[in-house]
Amino acid sequence: MHFTVVFSGLSGVCDRLRQARVRTPAAGSFSNVVSVKMATVLQFPASVSTFNNYNDLYPDWTQREVSTGTTIMAVEFEGGVVIGADSRTTTGAYIANRVTDKLTPIHERIFCCRSGSAADTQAIADAVTYQLGFHSIELDEAPLVQTAASLFREMCYRYREELMAGIIVAGWDPRRGGQVYTVPVGGMMTRQPVSVGGSGSSYIYGYVDSNYRAGMSKEECLKFTAEALTLAMERDGSSGGVVRLAVISEQGVERQVILGNQLPKFSTV
Amino acid sequence: MRLANTSVAVSDERAHTAQSLSGDAYATFIHDLYVEFLIMDSHHSYSQVKGVSTGTTILAVKFNGGVIIGSDSRASMGESYVSSKTINKLIQVHDRIFCCIAGSLADAQAVTKMAKFQLSFHSIQMESPPLVKAAASIMRELCYNNKEELQAGFITAGWDRKKGPQIYVVSLGGMLLSQPYTIGGSGSTYIYGYVDAKFKPDMSLEEATQFSTNALALAMGRDNVSGGVVHLVVITEAEVKHVVVPGNKLPKFHDE
Numbered sequence: 001m002h003f004t005v006v007f008s009g010l011s012g013v014c015d016r017l018r019q020a021r022v023r024t025p026a027a028g029s030f031s032n033v034v035s036v037k038m039a040t041v042l043q044f045p046a047s048v049s050t051f052n053n054y055n056d057l058y059p060d061w062t063q064r065e066v067s068t069g070t071t072i073m074a075v076e077f078e079g080g081v082v083i084g085a086d087s088r089t090t091t092g093a094y095i096a097n098r099v100t101d102k103l104t105p106i107h108e109r110i111f112c113c114r115s116g117s118a119a120d121t122q123a124i125a126d127a128v129t130y131q132l133g134f135h136s137i138e139l140d141e142a143p144l145v146q147t148a149a150s151l152f153r154e155m156c157y158r159y160r161e162e163l164m165a166g167i168i169v170a171g172w173d174p175r176r177g178g179q180v181y182t183v184p185v186g187g188m189m190t191r192q193p194v195s196v197g198g199s200g201s202s203y204i205y206g207y208v209d210s211n212y213r214a215g216m217s218k219e220e221c222l223k224f225t226a227e228a229l230t231l232a233m234e235r236d237g238s239s240g241g242v243v244r245l246a247v248i249s250e251q252g253v254e255r256q257v258i259l260g261n262q263l264p265k266f267s268t269v
Numbered sequence: 270m271r272l273a274n275t276s277v278a279v280s281d282e283r284a285h286t287a288q289s290l291s292g293d294a295y296a297t298f299i300h301d302l303y304v305e306f307l308i309m310d311s312h313h314s315y316s317q318v319k320g321v322s323t324g325t326t327i328l329a330v331k332f333n334g335g336v337i338i339g340s341d342s343r344a345s346m347g348e349s350y351v352s353s354k355t356i357n358k359l360i361q362v363h364d365r366i367f368c369c370i371a372g373s374l375a376d377a378q379a380v381t382k383m384a385k386f387q388l389s390f391h392s393i394q395m396e397s398p399p400l401v402k403a404a405a406s407i408m409r410e411l412c413y414n415n416k417e418e419l420q421a422g423f424i425t426a427g428w429d430r431k432k433g434p435q436i437y438v439v440s441l442g443g444m445l446l447s448q449p450y451t452i453g454g455s456g457s458t459y460i461y462g463y464v465d466a467k468f469k470p471d472m473s474l475e476e477a478t479q480f481s482t483n484a485l486a487l488a489m490g491r492d493n494v495s496g497g498v499v500h501l502v503v504i505t506e507a508e509v510k511h512v513v514v515p516g517n518k519l520p521k522f523h524d525e
Contacts, residue, residue, distance in 0.1 A: 202458045202459055203458055203459070203461035203462045204461070204462035204463075205459040205460075205462075205487070205491045206459045206460035206461075206462060206463035206464075206484065206487035206488060206491065207460075207462035207463040207466055208462075209463075209487050209490060209491070209522045209523065209524070210463055210483060210487055210522055212523050213523060214523065227466065228462060231461070231462035231465050231466055232462060234465065235461045235462070235465070266465050266466050267465075267468055267469060267470065
């Protein structure tokens with residue numbers, strides 16, 4: 001939709017002003033134009049934007065919230081799920097924690113990968129852990145991954161205005177096997193065979209789309225996740241450090257860490 | 270002193286607020302608009318004009334014996350209107366030198382027109398085909414000296430006798446960089462991982478074509494302002510070949 005105002009000499013402006021019942025000088029008199037120009041050329045228009053809000057006296061991390069700008073990923077395979085995350089937590093340009101663990105246990109065989117505000121995601125994960133533990137005791141059996149995901153979704157949707165949290169819930173339950181549910185910012189929930197999240201995820205959509213195949217084995221999934229996370233960490237300034245991986249299956253949870261010098265290598269530009 | 274007839278296009282939110290104004294408020298609105306119009310003459314472009322922009326995906330890759338430069342074919346206006354499904358973003362600036370553009374289409378066309386003229390003049394003076402670096406330098410001069418007004422980035426790729434196949438990228442502020450492969454445009458964020466993983470130096474023509482087509486198809490699949498067909502131009506010493514891969518012939522991936 002376009003709204004155009006035609007400035008045709010002073011008369012155009014005068015007509016509109018006249019419609020607005022404002023007193024205008026006689027047509028043909030330019031003194032108004034001159035005085036307007038002189039008075040206003042020194043003014044900043046309303047839409048000027050300030051580019052740098054902080055001055056150099058205070059480092060920027062004193063004014064920024066702690067954020068897990070991050071890359072997280074989860075992949076389903078036959079018999080379980082593989083989840084992975086980088087390990088960087090930033091406060092502005094300062095890396096507050098370079099060995100963060102973003103893979104948080106919610107129950108024995110259910111984990112969540114956290115991205116977004118570190119405070120928000122920790123608080124939500126704590127609340128859901130409590131609710132799910134209580135539910136599991138009432139039920140007297142292992143909770144479903146879908147239940148955990150629904151609890152996350154309830155909280156993320158209800159408090160969507162206050163929260164900044166993107167969460168991937170993944171785990172294994174006896175009824176449906178390995179499952180991955182994604183609950184992005186805003187509070188939607190959907191099940192996907194492979195899901196990526198966090199700021200670094202934009203860079204690896206192409207890689208994940210082209211390399212994922214249904215029916216991969218556990219080792220293939222681990223390699224796929226490690227490579228995808230490495231590529232994202234190379235391009236995203238808010239992701240980095242080590243790659244943390246976990247495999248969740250009927251047998252339990254196996255965790256591993258891939259250190260910086262052991263990350264897969266790609267040809268450098 | 271007279272003002273010429275001018276129209277100033279205003280963004281949607283401002284238009285909405287304007288419609289509900291009356292009397293003094295309206296006069297103030299017009300006055301503010303007028304002030305911005307005056308200030309636009311000076312160095313800064315507080316451009317409220319959201320014209321046609323190539324939300325796009327462009328790439329260039331060097332292979333054994335030449336370069337491939339490629340792009341999608343969608344031009345969008347705002348976030349939701351596709352103003353052209355079949356635009357060609359690969360512009361020939363000389364016999365063996367092509368440019369592709371990302372950003373404001375108007376800015377890009379103006380810059381490439383100017384560059385084409387300057388390059389042909391330079392080539393006549395030197396009495397030899399121009400270097401790819403010369404073409405890229407001309408774009409860089411234009412972008413750097415007009416950085417306040419322009420909103421366009423370029424990839425220049427081609428072949429010349431001195432250094433063979435080359436790719437240069439001129440970014441928004443006017444930086445010039447040579448790279449073996451490069452991607453640009455809004456859709457490029459989604460394929461950084463893919464091109465980092467899949468690029469190999471000294472690929473054959475078939476491998477490089479597959480690489481480019483796949484990368485563009487993946488980006489078009491994830492970016493809503495990239496789409497249409499894939500345009501590829503293969504530049505070698507011998508010839509320049511333009512290949513179009515229509516939508517139904519694009520590679521499909523696991524969820525399609």
